[in-house]
Amino acid sequence: MPSTSETLTAERILEATEEVLRRHGPAKATVVDVARALGVSHGSVYRHFRTKAALREAVTKRWLDRTSERLAGIAAAGDRAPEQRLRDWLAALFEAKRHKAGDDPELFATYTVLVDELGGVVHDHIADLTGQLTRIIAAGAESGDFAVTDPATTARAVFQATGRFHDPCYAREWTAPGIGEEFEALVGLLVRGLRAVG
Amino acid sequence: MPSTSETLTAERILEATEEVLRRHGPAKATVVDVARALGVSHGSVYRHFRTKAALREAVTKRWLDRTSERLAGIAAAGDRAPEQRLRDWLAALFEAKRHKAGDDPELFATYTVLVDELGGVVHDHIADLTGQLTRIIAAGAESGDFAVTDPATTARAVFQATGRFHDPCYAREWTAPGIGEEFEALVGLLVRGLRAVG
DNA sequence: GGACTGACAGATATTGAAATCTGTCAGTCG
């Protein structure tokens, strides 16, 4: 049976929504478009999502979570020294964002618009990422590699310090030549600030 | 004699332009408005600025330069240790931006719009600021306080790392409670990364 | 003679009427 005749689920609606967003952009993507893409009436979409804003929020959360999940694997990798895990994690974050932005710039721009009209979702996403970072830094503090008194505060500082390499407002600079060197210089400086002297 | 009957100069036009921008905002401020505020025809304004874009650029540069000049004094203060000078300079940059944004939010929003439609002006402004920072860090490297091989690269890294506390795209977060502690945590981390061990 | 004006052409912005969209809900269909 073709997928268009399967039961209407939240997941299928989210897939169709992402497709409509890709095609039409954030300003012109309507609930009616999503319903049309699924071959149902728009009333049916409202059975699964109370408002258009809730639908946009869900599809955006889904997109952000795809990044969080990939990074969670690195954060949890207990077989690497904390410093290397931190470097890997930051590099993976930068790489994930840069890849998303470079691969499909229009979809990235679309989600960038959605992200900053949806304060709550971003807040949760950032809390998730800084939580991962906190665990890496706490592990380093415990092993004696890092001289850190408050891992959570330090994690937020590291996250904010590297904003240029993951915050969408800097996306246009991610293709500039020399960006890799700038990233290395900053990570090197931060790691030296974290290291226990001795 | 009232100022409206003095000779028409570039400086008087810039003052009137800032006033018109403050009143009307960036989208609705026209060259005709500026001319009307000065009691002249708009043709006279074009005698001093070739295009509307050139006028906007000049008034924006003037605004940015007011910040640069204040910071230049701190960067040049040879009576303070490099580490303290760096802390003072970063704190002054944050304070200057936060003050501008908090004092007259509409004018700040106006200039924020102008700034990111005028790539060249911002680039020069950033080059100016990182130049000041480079001189502070180079002084620290020379005195043995900082362990740094390339002051210019390190200065850019420090500037970028503190973006959250001076880049207009984060302006709405500058009034959040706890922002001061976050700033201190980040500066502390960066300074530890710069310091020569020993 | 040089600073300034004001009318002009083409480009851009505003406006309001018509079209579309959001969110609801009584009713259909299996």
Add this chain to the structure above:
DNA sequence: CGACTGACAGATTTCAATATCTGTCAGTCC
């Protein structure tokens, strides 16, 4: 009964006509 439809009211967006603005330049006025 419960998933789905489609017509509806009010809100929002589009579109085309209308008005304003940008940039020029021949001409005015000390």
